[in-house]
Amino acid sequence: MRLKRFLLYVGVTIMAFYCLFPIYFLVLDSIEPTSVSYSSPPILYPVAFTFSNYIGVFENIPLLTYIKNSTIVSLSATAIVVLIGSMAAFAVAKIKFRGSNPFMNFLLILGFFPAATMIFPLYEMFANFHLLNNYLSLILPYTSVSIPLTVWILATYFEQIPTALYEAARVDGMSRFQAFYKIILPLGIPAVSTVAILNFIACWNEFILALTFMTKENMRTITVGISMISGRFSYQYPWGEIIAGALLVTVPLVIIIFIAQEKIISGLTAGAIKG
Amino acid sequence: MHRLEFKKVYKRFGEKVIAVNNANFFVDEGEFVTLLGPSGCGKTTTLRLIAGLDRTSEGEILINDKIINALSPSERDIAMVFQSYALYPHMNVFENIAIPLQVRKMSKSDVKTRVGSIAQMLGISTLLDRKPRELSGGQRQRVAIGRALVREPNLFLLDEPLANLDAILRHRMRGELKALFHSVDGTTIYVTHDQEEALAMSDKIVVMNYGVIQQIGAPEEIYKRPVNKFVAVFVGNPQINIIEAKNAEDMSKLFSSSKVNALEKLTHDGKVEIGIRPENIVLGKGNIFGKVTLIEPMGANLLVSVETALNSEKIKVKLFISNTVKISEGDDVNFSIKESELLFFLNEKRVDVEG
Amino acid sequence: MPKRSAIPNHEKGYFRAVLGFVAPVVVFFTIFQIYPLMKNVWLSFTTIKGGFTLNNYYQILTSQSFWQSTWITVSFSLISVSIEMLIGFVFALLLNEEFHGRKALRTVFLIPWALPTAIMATGWKFLLQHSYGPFPWLLYWLHLAKSPPYFLSTPNLAFISIIMADAWKTVPFCALLLLAGLQAIPKDLYEAMQVDGAGWFFQLRKLTIPLMIPAIIVTLMFRFLQAFGVFDLIWVLTSGGPGNATMALSPFIYQQTFNWLDVRAGAATSVMMAIYILVLVVIVWTTRSYIGRRYAQ
Ligand SMILES: Nc1ncnc2c1ncn2[C@@H]1O[C@H](COP(=O)(O)OP(=O)(O)O)[C@@H](O)[C@H]1O
Numbered sequence: 001m002r003l004k005r006f007l008l009y010v011g012v013t014i015m016a017f018y019c020l021f022p023i024y025f026l027v028l029d030s031i032e033p034t035s036v037s038y039s040s041p042p043i044l045y046p047v048a049f050t051f052s053n054y055i056g057v058f059e060n061i062p063l064l065t066y067i068k069n070s071t072i073v074s075l076s077a078t079a080i081v082v083l084i085g086s087m088a089a090f091a092v093a094k095i096k097f098r099g100s101n102p103f104m105n106f107l108l109i110l111g112f113f114p115a116a117t118m119i120f121p122l123y124e125m126f127a128n129f130h131l132l133n134n135y136l137s138l139i140l141p142y143t144s145v146s147i148p149l150t151v152w153i154l155a156t157y158f159e160q161i162p163t164a165l166y167e168a169a170r171v172d173g174m175s176r177f178q179a180f181y182k183i184i185l186p187l188g189i190p191a192v193s194t195v196a197i198l199n200f201i202a203c204w205n206e207f208i209l210a211l212t213f214m215t216k217e218n219m220r221t222i223t224v225g226i227s228m229i230s231g232r233f234s235y236q237y238p239w240g241e242i243i244a245g246a247l248l249v250t251v252p253l254v255i256i257i258f259i260a261q262e263k264i265i266s267g268l269t270a271g272a273i274k275g
Numbered sequence: 276m277h278r279l280e281f282k283k284v285y286k287r288f289g290e291k292v293i294a295v296n297n298a299n300f301f302v303d304e305g306e307f308v309t310l311l312g313p314s315g316c317g318k319t320t321t322l323r324l325i326a327g328l329d330r331t332s333e334g335e336i337l338i339n340d341k342i343i344n345a346l347s348p349s350e351r352d353i354a355m356v357f358q359s360y361a362l363y364p365h366m367n368v369f370e371n372i373a374i375p376l377q378v379r380k381m382s383k384s385d386v387k388t389r390v391g392s393i394a395q396m397l398g399i400s401t402l403l404d405r406k407p408r409e410l411s412g413g414q415r416q417r418v419a420i421g422r423a424l425v426r427e428p429n430l431f432l433l434d435e436p437l438a439n440l441d442a443i444l445r446h447r448m449r450g451e452l453k454a455l456f457h458s459v460d461g462t463t464i465y466v467t468h469d470q471e472e473a474l475a476m477s478d479k480i481v482v483m484n485y486g487v488i489q490q491i492g493a494p495e496e497i498y499k500r501p502v503n504k505f506v507a508v509f510v511g512n513p514q515i516n517i518i519e520a521k522n523a524e525d526m527s528k529l530f531s532s533s534k535v536n537a538l539e540k541l542t543h544d545g546k547v548e549i550g551i552r553p554e555n556i557v558l559g560k561g562n563i564f565g566k567v568t569l570i571e572p573m574g575a576n577l578l579v580s581v582e583t584a585l586n587s588e589k590i591k592v593k594l595f596i597s598n599t600v601k602i603s604e605g606d607d608v609n610f611s612i613k614e615s616e617l618l619f620f621l622n623e624k625r626v627d628v629e630g
Numbered sequence: 631m632p633k634r635s636a637i638p639n640h641e642k643g644y645f646r647a648v649l650g651f652v653a654p655v656v657v658f659f660t661i662f663q664i665y666p667l668m669k670n671v672w673l674s675f676t677t678i679k680g681g682f683t684l685n686n687y688y689q690i691l692t693s694q695s696f697w698q699s700t701w702i703t704v705s706f707s708l709i710s711v712s713i714e715m716l717i718g719f720v721f722a723l724l725l726n727e728e729f730h731g732r733k734a735l736r737t738v739f740l741i742p743w744a745l746p747t748a749i750m751a752t753g754w755k756f757l758l759q760h761s762y763g764p765f766p767w768l769l770y771w772l773h774l775a776k777s778p779p780y781f782l783s784t785p786n787l788a789f790i791s792i793i794m795a796d797a798w799k800t801v802p803f804c805a806l807l808l809l810a811g812l813q814a815i816p817k818d819l820y821e822a823m824q825v826d827g828a829g830w831f832f833q834l835r836k837l838t839i840p841l842m843i844p845a846i847i848v849t850l851m852f853r854f855l856q857a858f859g860v861f862d863l864i865w866v867l868t869s870g871g872p873g874n875a876t877m878a879l880s881p882f883i884y885q886q887t888f889n890w891l892d893v894r895a896g897a898a899t900s901v902m903m904a905i906y907i908l909v910l911v912v913i914v915w916t917t918r919s920y921i922g923r924r925y926a927q
């Protein structure tokens with residue numbers, strides 16, 4: 001028994017180490033002055049401390065603009081997909097229209113196609129409509145690619161709401177749409193907030209579309225902004241500032257995780273195992 | 276008030292299940308009609324067809340002589356109490372009851388007075404702020420009924436509203452519900468699998484089995500003149516005694532020769548099933564002899580099982596006696612049968628026998 | 631059976647209602663997913679002038695880079711998903727035990743998953759730098775390498791790097807998914823086995839693993855499909871290099887389309903990739919329904 005406990009804690013330590021050691025080195029690098037962080041071989045423990053990277057990242061990189069762009073795009077896409085996705089999920093779960101099963105399977109398969117397989121026609125389309133470097137060029141496709149996960153999670157959840165409640169609403173005189181927004185949607189809030197969080201994170205993290213459709217510096221999103229910095233400094237990568245920026249933009253995500261971890265985990269399992 | 280009529284209604288689920296099989300019946304204005312049958316016989320499906328929650332596979336449903344097949348539930352002006360009550364969990368009692376009125380855009384103050392008076396009537400005035408999960412089973416049921424009553428619909432549908440209550444509450448609510456639905460004007464269709472409930476509450480009973488309507492009639496008619504063995508056995512507690520007579524000798528052990536003769540003419544081979552309700556067997560003063568095998572005290576009465584021998588085999592019947600009679604298992608007894616109350620079944624169907 | 635009379639199958643307004651609820655999502659994915667896929671099919675079969683051609687396919691199917699790219703994608707997905715599942719399962723077993731700080735650790739587990747891949751890859755690029763990145767030097771100091779290895783400029787090591795980074799991000803995620811599966815196993819099954827005197831390893835072999843197999847296989851296949859589309863990680867960490875050593879299909883399409891401006895070759899590659907995906911989906915589907923039948927109670 002003792003031995004088992006001991007081994008367990010060894011395992012736990014390894015797991016924590018596994019997740020955190022890269023982050024440790026990144027944090028370390030971000031708080032070191034250039035003189036220390038560029039020493040070779042590297043020094044793996046703190047020897048000097050500075051905030052200069054965190055200040056520099058705001059001066060040399062339009063970090064706030066990136067954050068603003070990512071926020072606008074992610075929030076809009078999330079809002080739209082939650083609205084239209086919950087409607088479709090309602091139709092699948094409660095109206096159970098003919099063909100709802102094939103519809104769901106179709107969505108699932110659609111969700112498997114990587115963005116790379118459709119990126120050029122989208123690019124062409126947005127170019128034709130002069131929508132490149134416009135928020136819409138990200139909001140619209142982000143909404144679309146979020147549909148499968150959203151509808152799946154919500155439909156699964158709505159299905160667990162007793163159908164008698166929907167039927168009672170209909171008998172009480174509600175139209176389908178009233179039954180949707182007065183009864184099913186309020187009861188589905190837990191799942192709705194879960195998909196909202198998952199979609200927000202997914203949009204915030206998206207890369208390939210943002211890389212392609214937002215070519216102007218002031219329209220870039222976080223992920224592209226941070227990871228493309230390197231290109232502009234030919235002499236030497238400003239690693240300290242890049243990593244400081246990377247860590248900074250991770251903070252909101254970590255906060256979301258802390259607040260909503262139960263929801264996130266439940267949503268991920270529903271999405272993965274159910275799917 | 277609504278009149279309801281079913282004309283050749285079928286409801287199929289897939290290829291195999293026929294939940295409602297050629298249903299024809301009529302419910303008049305203000306009637307309290309019960310759909311009675313064992314679980315799975317299609318009662319709920321029938322109710323859902325009326326409510327518009329399921330579509331008929333065939334046939335027509337008429338309300339006030341108008342075909343309503345294509346109307347949505349909200350257009351049918353009906354109220355339904357679901358078996359699970361289907362209270363909206365995110366709304367409190369007041370909001371639950373108020374919903375049908377709010378949907379119809381009634382003014383706030385009117386809603387308040389109406390809900391108030393309904394709550395008063397059902398004795399739930401003090402619960403209006405609670406959420407459904409904070410209520411007991413009986414209270415939930417009242418809220419569900421309140422929600423049905425509040426907008427004074429012309430047709431009430433109740434799906435086993437008492438099934439989820441404990442025995443004592445069920446008995447009390449039976450009386451209350453009956454009084455309640457007779458006092459509000461409205462046609463009521465009530466679903467239950469409990470024959471006692473059906474007998475106690477209804478103006479008219481529709482007995483179903485395997486999706487087929489077996490009999491439609493007043494409670495007394497259903498009880499005394501069941502059309503077939505199924506209805507006879509299903510209705511009545513304790514169950515009716517069914518005795519299988521294989522030949523005339525068997526029969527002559529039980530009743531007079533004129534009856535035996537009449538029966539022989541009907542059956543040719545003398546095979547017939549005889550139904551005798553326990554209350555129609557009188558212990559003592561009889562010429563049928565047997566032995567007591569089991570005594571089940573049922574409060575004021577004792578339910579006594581008596582074994583007796585016919586010509587070809589032994590049979591067992593159950594009968595009632597008052598609990599003041601001294602009797603014990605193993606006693607030899609004699610009994611007689613009220614011949615006028617006997618029921619005869621040939622191929623499951625009841626036949627009238629002269630004599 | 632009596633003849634059917636003309637009864638509407640649905641109440642009035644049914645179709646309009648269904649349409650109203652479903653149309654928005656249908657419009658979205660038709661314009662932004664189905665149309666682009668179809669457009670790529672069209673592009674892949676046409677010349678610049680619009681005539682029919684199989685040249686685009688001829689070009690890519692005879693090029694070594696396409697097949698290499700396919701091979702890299704498949705091996706990357708297979709290896710990384712296997713590693714993730716294996717380590718993920720061990721982690722899940724550990725997380726399923728009671729210990730202090732379990733909840734905190736579960737939160738920590740979400741951090742790698744929530745980190746944007748592109749940003750995570752940026753971080754790894756630093757960690758793997760030859761001269762001042764900690765990783766090569768750690769290996770050197772631990773005597774696991776004769777000299778600090780050049781991770782990102784050696785073909786094999788670059789491939790290992792992307793697998794390592796991907797595993798770092800996804801192992802905790804898989805562990806959490808599998809943990810949910812573990813927690814769904816009823817406790818009384820374990821108690822019954824313990825009463826019968828079974829030890830820890832016996833329970834693992836006879837109870838946990840058999841009951842978890844469906845969840846593991848399904849998760850594995852879905853992860854595989856996801857890994858198959860890998861782009862961000864490679865684009866940021868290695869840009870497909872050195873040479874083409876880490877050029878998976880997604881970055882390959884991107885390179886053809888936007889760097890070489892060979893839109894039609896890119897379209898043909900996209901279609902090939904879509905076909906791969908469809909084949910995988912069919913495999914997943916049949917396996918899943920097989921598992922469903924086999925393990926249904
Ligand atoms: N949605 C459905 N799909 C398939 N079969 C159903 C459905 N609803 C009811 N049934 C079947 O129809 C029959 C009647 O069911 P129901 O009306 O619920 O019976 P009751 O209410 O009398 O217990 C049952 O055999 C039931 O299994």
Ligand SMILES: [Mg+2]
Pocket residue numbers: 315318319320
């Ligand atoms: Mg029922």
